[in-house]
Amino acid sequence: MILKKSLKSKKRPAGKARAGDSIEFIQPRIREILGVIGEDVSREGLLDTPKRFAKSMGFLTSGYQASVEEVVGTALFKAESSEMVLVRDIELYSMCEHHMLPFFGKAHIGYIPDKKIIGLSKIPRIVDVFARRLQVQERLTAEIADAIMDTVKPLGVAVVIEAAHFCMMMRGVEKQNSKTITSAMRGVFYSESDTRKEFLTLLKNG
Numbered sequence: 001m002i003l004k005k006s007l008k009s010k011k012r013p014a015g016k017a018r019a020g021d022s023i024e025f026i027q028p029r030i031r032e033i034l035g036v037i038g039e040d041v042s043r044e045g046l047l048d049t050p051k052r053f054a055k056s057m058g059f060l061t062s063g064y065q066a067s068v069e070e071v072v073g074t075a076l077f078k079a080e081s082s083e084m085v086l087v088r089d090i091e092l093y094s095m096c097e098h099h100m101l102p103f104f105g106k107a108h109i110g111y112i113p114d115k116k117i118i119g120l121s122k123i124p125r126i127v128d129v130f131a132r133r134l135q136v137q138e139r140l141t142a143e144i145a146d147a148i149m150d151t152v153k154p155l156g157v158a159v160v161i162e163a164a165h166f167c168m169m170m171r172g173v174e175k176q177n178s179k180t181i182t183s184a185m186r187g188v189f190y191s192e193s194d195t196r197k198e199f200l201t202l203l204k205n206g
């Protein structure tokens with residue numbers, strides 16, 4: 001069994017801006033940017049846009065203020081078996097760190113409990129802790145896998161994410177139908193095993 005050294009799931013440093021101040025900070029800068037791209041910032045439709053942008057950016061990046069420990073809380077329970085748990089088709093919305101454009105798709109997460117299981121609703125919430133940050137899909141996938149390894153301490157975790165990236169669809173290569181698939185396998189899923197095969201078969205047949 002090969003276990004990759006886990007990334008810490010604690011809060012990332014939030015830079016200089018504090019959450020409470022960010023709306024005040026962002027608004028005038030967005031107003032300036034709107035002017036620079038050629039907009040008339042005084043027209044009615046745009047009056048509240050800087051504020052709306054600041055608020056929505058705050059939500060879309062709220063993962064910086066979240067931590068896996070807080071999200072999981074006390075929702076760890078005694079495992080009664082070591083059968084695979086698979087939560088598939090978890091809706092996922094994130095933003096690429098290169099263009100700050102959305103990417104979205106689905107995450108499929110399987111794990112083999114050892115001593116503990118985690119409340120099922122917590123798995124999508126762990127996804128959001130990392131998805132609501134500026135990301136690359138590869139790192140997002142690994143961070144989710146490592147966070148589950150760290151908190152649930154299962155025999156293994158498998159995370160597969162399939163996503164479409166607006167930075168490829170709207171600009172750049174302008175490919176509307178391509179999907180990027182990434183996976184992170186930890187513990188018993190890491191090597192070519194029956195467990196890994198079972199996980200991939202379950203995904204295929206879903």
Ligand SMILES: [Zn+2]
Binds near residue numbers: 097099101165168
């Ligand atoms: Zn991008």
